Amino acid sequence: MPTDADDRVYYVISDLHVGGDEQLGEVEALPELLAFLERLERTDENAELIINGDAFGLWEITSVEGTDKFDYLTDTYPRLFEQLRTTGDDVTITLLPGNHDHELAAYDEYVDRFAAYNVTLVQDDSFTRRVGDRVVYFEHGHQQDPNNRIEDWGNPDASPLGYYYNTLVTSRAGQLSDRGRYNWLKxxxxVTPTERMPVWLLSKYFYREMNPLLRYALVPFLLLFNVSAVLAVLAGLSLADIWSTPVEEGTAFLGQFGAAGTALWFLLAVNVAIAGLLLLVGIPLYFLRRDVRKTIDRFGVFETTLTVDAEEPYEKAARERFAADEETAIYCYGHTHRPALSEVDGGVLVNSGTWLKRLHRRDGAIGVLPPVFYPSYQLCAVRIAAEADSVAVEFEEIRKPSPSTEELTLTERLLTLGRKPDPELPDRAEIPNGRSATPPEPAE
Incomplete structure (x- = not known):
């Protein structure tokens, strides 16, 4: 196993979330993870693999307690642990606990048990590595999140708000997922940010759980609401003697079709009345909601939401770290599941993303239909290496096809035609020896 770190190349991954109750135990990216570890095993580089938190979903394993969870993991994922052992014969593997697997920092026994698989477990909440003449600071990122921050690090009974959410909600979802028409609850x-959960549940109910006959019967009525809303506005203009031409011409046109035209006119009139009533009620409610939201924002009532701001806390932490130590030029974290790279005060802030599925919200192009959450994978590893006059930070993509064909209904696919997400990984960045980063081009 290499020990000289002068020319070491660091590969960083995070948020694998291996393990969980019942359906959560299915690791969809396991084949890609094994292939990635096998590739590292064959590398000629002086490499170190850093797993930067949430390698395992210990919070979501509620059937066993304490270090018995290690036996659960090795029994459930024997190929993964054997590959870690094999890769670790040639490449240093360092594991840092995150919030979901904070228990790894709570029991010293874990250090020896992981060492048996050639994995070095660091039981602190952060550590550093030198690359060239610069320093990289690693932390999982949950310590900057007030809802997941572990105040008493290493305490096995530590239970921030996120602990209860994952042990009571997420793990329960894993237990119930296979009861649905489709195994989607897992x-x-x-679902990030977490406040999207109610909308996601509504979306999956409508497109997956609702009786298909009921759904296909509702779709035209929901689509017709748009037309009815426009007609309601035109009817209001006609009643106010402002503009009556559209209503008069529409009535004359339908009158040509006799009883069928009368029936259609009656149907439209009912829809217009309903849409008009909803519009009349909705207008004051909109302004009321807008005023309430402004008041809430002014008082900062929701500053500590269930999820953390995607960037701001980490930019602040990076600035503080760079100011405290001039050699530190890279702040690397995970936790938010969003691959990102940005220049901060001459250094680089980099998020190593996730190996979980990602869901991209796509609001309906037409109608008042629920949004579609389009699935994709954005698997990646961050590579950090010293070059002649700089330190390079770049993302390496691990390809995995989108599961949209299998996971989206025909209705969802039709509603997202031409609107499929195409997430791109951030571009490469270089940090010259003078600690002034060459910022990457912003990704779409």
């Missing part, structure tokens, strides 16, 4: 961990 994707609960991919």
């Amino acid at each position: 994707d609960v961990q991919a």
Whole structure:
């Protein structure tokens, strides 16, 4: 196993979330993870693999307690642990606990048990590595999240708000997922930010759980609401003697079709009346909601929401770290599941993403239909290496096809035609020896 770190190349992955109750135990990216570890095993580089938190979903394993969870993991994923052992014969593997697997920092026994598989477990909440003449700071990122911050690090009874959410909600979703018409509830961990959960549940109910006959019967009425809303506005203009031409011409046109035209006119009139009533009620409610939201924002009532701001806390932490130590030029974290790279005060802030599925919200192009959550994978590893006059930070993509064909209904696919997400990984960045980063081009 290499020990000289002067020319070491670091590969960083995070948020694998291996393990969980029942359906959560299915690791969809396991083949890609094994292939990635096998590739590292064959590398000629002086490499170190850093798993930067949430390698395992210990919070979501509620059937066993304490270090018995290690036996659960090795029994459930024998190929993964054997590959870790094999890769670790040639490549240093360092594991840092995150919030979901904070228990790894709570029991010293884990250190020896992981060492048997050639994995070095660091039981602190952060550590550093030198690359060239610069320093990389690693932390999982949950310590910057007030809802998942572990105040008493290493305490096996530590239970921030996120602990209760995952042990009571996420794990329960894994236990119930296979009871649905389609096994979709297990994707609960991919819903970020967490406040989207109610909308996601509504979407999956409508497109997956609702009786198909009922759904296909509702779709035309929901689509017709748009037309009715426009007609309601035109009817209001006609009643106010502002503009009556559209209503008069529409009535004359339908009158040509006799009883069928009368029936259609009656149907439209009912829809217009309903849409008009909803519009009249909705207008004051909109302004009321807008005023309430402004008041809430002004008082900062929701500053500590169930999820953390995607960037701001980490930019602040990176600035503080760079100011405290001039050699530190890279702040690397995970936790938010969003691959990102940005320049901060001459250094680089980099998020190593997730190996879970990602869900991209696509609001309906037409109608008042629920949004579609389009699934994809954005698997990646961050590579950090010293070059002649700089330190390079770049993302390496691990390809995995989108599961949209299998997981989206025909209705969802039709509603997202031409609107499929195409997430791109951030571009490469270089940090010259003078600690002034060459910022990457912003990704779409």
